[in-house]
Amino acid sequence: MANRYTIRHPLTNIHPRSLKHLSFHLYSLLRERLWLKILIGMVLGIVVGLVLGPSANLVSRDISYMIGEWLAFPGYIFLALLQMIVIPLVFASIIRGIAAGEDMEQLKKVGMSTVAYFLVTTAIAILIGLTLALTINPGNFISTEVVQQTMGSEMPQVSHETMTTPEIADLPGMITTLLPKNPLGAFATGEMLQVVLFSVIIGIALVSMSPSQSKPLLELMGSLQEVSMTVVKWSMSLAPLAVFGLICKFTLNLGIDALLGMLVYVATVFLGLMLLFCLYMIIVYVVARRGTIPFFRSIRDVVLLSFSTSSSAAVMPLSIKTAEENLNVRPSISQFVIPLGATINMNGTALYQSIAAVFLAQVFGVDLGFSELLLIMVTVVGASIGTPATPGIGIVILALILNSVGIPTSGIALIIGVDRILDMSRTAVNVTGDLVTCVVMDKWVGSKKTLDEEVAEMNEREKKRRALGEDVIVNSHTE
Ligand code: ASP
Numbered sequence: 186m187a188n189r190y191t192i193r194h195p196l197t198n199i200h201p202r203s204l205k206h207l208s209f210h211l212y213s214l215l216r217e218r219l220w221l222k223i224l225i226g227m228v229l230g231i232v233v234g235l236v237l238g239p240s241a242n243l244v245s246r247d248i249s250y251m252i253g254e255w256l257a258f259p260g261y262i263f264l265a266l267l268q269m270i271v272i273p274l275v276f277a278s279i280i281r282g283i284a285a286g287e288d289m290e291q292l293k294k295v296g297m298s299t300v301a302y303f304l305v306t307t308a309i310a311i312l313i314g315l316t317l318a319l320t321i322n323p324g325n326f327i328s329t330e331v332v333q334q335t336m337g338s339e340m341p342q343v344s345h346e347t348m349t350t351p352e353i354a355d356l357p358g359m360i361t362t363l364l365p366k367n368p369l370g371a372f373a374t375g376e377m378l379q380v381v382l383f384s385v386i387i388g389i390a391l392v393s394m395s396p397s398q399s400k401p402l403l404e405l406m407g408s409l410q411e412v413s414m415t416v417v418k419w420s421m422s423l424a425p426l427a428v429f430g431l432i433c434k435f436t437l438n439l440g441i442d443a444l445l446g447m448l449v450y451v452a453t454v455f456l457g458l459m460l461l462f463c464l465y466m467i468i469v470y471v472v473a474r475r476g477t478i479p480f481f482r483s484i485r486d487v488v489l490l491s492f493s494t495s496s497s498a499a500v501m502p503l504s505i506k507t508a509e510e511n512l513n514v515r516p517s518i519s520q521f522v523i524p525l526g527a528t529i530n531m532n533g534t535a536l537y538q539s540i541a542a543v544f545l546a547q548v549f550g551v552d553l554g555f556s557e558l559l560l561i562m563v564t565v566v567g568a569s570i571g572t573p574a575t576p577g578i579g580i581v582i583l584a585l586i587l588n589s590v591g592i593p594t595s596g597i598a599l600i601i602g603v604d605r606i607l608d609m610s611r612t613a614v615n616v617t618g619d620l621v622t623c624v625v626m627d628k629w630v631g632s633k634k635t636l637d638e639e640v641a642e643m644n645e646r647e648k649k650r651r652a653l654g655e656d657v658i659v660n661s662h663t664e
Contacts, residue, residue, distance in 0.1 A: 200285075205502050208503045280384050281407065282525065283391075307569055310535045325547060378567075492613040514626075528570075528573070531579070535566065537579055545587060568585055
């Protein structure tokens with residue numbers, strides 16, 4: 186412990202309130218069984234889509250298109266609200282998550298180990314995806330008629346121009362572009378990786394300054410989190426209607442044949458996600474000696490909620506609470522790992538993107554040699570890190586990956602009809618991955634304090650916060 190005359194690092198003196206306090210916004214969604222409402226919305230969406238779709242011949246094609254667009258309207262609003270709020274929420278949460286660190290040394294260790302762990306597990310997820318897609322060949326199960334019916338009579342031209350592999354000399358320049366020269370530009374264009382790096386730099390700068398200087402900005406970030414979670418809660422009230430409308434629209438437009446033709450593709454992604462989930466359970470058992478059933482019981486609520494919301498970012502407060510209270514992870518670890526993981530650790534998305542890329546290559550007859558597969562792997566790692574944690578974004582980013590290996594991006598029209606259920610499922614796996622990372626980092630890196638010590642201090646600070654009506658507590662400089 187520091188003696189009376191030791192000046193402690195500013196980080197050890199400043200303590201913002203944890204994001205988990207905003208989990209109350211999400212509890213009502215759990216109580217009201219949002220997941221069940223969403224599943225009902227999904228089934229009703231398919232049924233109404235079939236009844237009003239072209240195969241039932243009840244309404245003309247133009248009218249059914251118009252009905253589809255209007256039914257999907259709440260869905261567009263739901264997606265837009267979540268996409269609008271994810272950048273402020275992630276920005277504020279990463280900054281405040283850094284300030285939750287116990288000391289600089291721990292922050293450095295957790296930061297480096299977490300990023301290395303994310304990269305390795307993402308690469309494994311992609312390998313699982315590629316192996317499954319190349320073994321099952323889901324693209325061979327879809328007929329040319331279905332493809333033409335979905336994409337119009339013209340088959341898209343296959344481009345033979347693929348991305349050029351960068352030279353070693355290009356690397357310094359490429360790495361530098363990861364830092365946003367214009368942070369507002371990165372926010373405006375949704376460059377997630379740049380936003381994450383900017384947030385990390387601002388967070389570290391803030392906790393290196395004197396607490397009296399950093400406190401106002403940390404408090405502002407707390408307000409931003411609160412505002413974001415309020416909007417998340419509003420958008421969630423639309424979720425069942427949104428899912429109903431979006432699914433209905435795609436069933437109307439694509440018809441049942443196209444949806445059934447995609448069954449093998451959907452099953453391949455499900456199988457991949459299940460294998461990834463099993464891998465997580467093995468990691469949890471080997472590293473933390475926790476059994477699969479008790480672990481799953483502890484995380485069930487947040488997994489169900491992430492399935493319902495399709496957004497890793499929206500469930501962050503509950504993920505932190507689950508990590509701390511159900512999985513006994515130190516607060517200094519969970520408050521740093523969850524906001525970072527929600528943004529850059531998307532193994533479910535990476536697995537899905539690699540299967541979707543191979544599937545579309547098979548549909549369009551694009552040959553994928555070793556170098557193309559390697560290129561897919563590298564672009565998917567980058568893309569899954571840069572994918573914002575909101576619904577439906579994985580499929581948008583997929584366009585970049587397809588472009589890099591010359592697969593027609595118009596193929597997205599084919600897979601978007603089944604994307605809702607795949608998005609919900611991959612988000613649940615993404616969130617499970619973040620919780621597993623917390624358990625692993627708690628075991629591998631930990632901190633100088635035990636869990637009980639950290640929790641006791643946190644409770645003490647919470648009491649002080651309530652008494653003072655403050656959000657960010659500052660200790661005195663000497664002890
Ligand atoms: N919805 C996913 C998430 O938030 C991202 C995606 O794959 O679309 O984790």
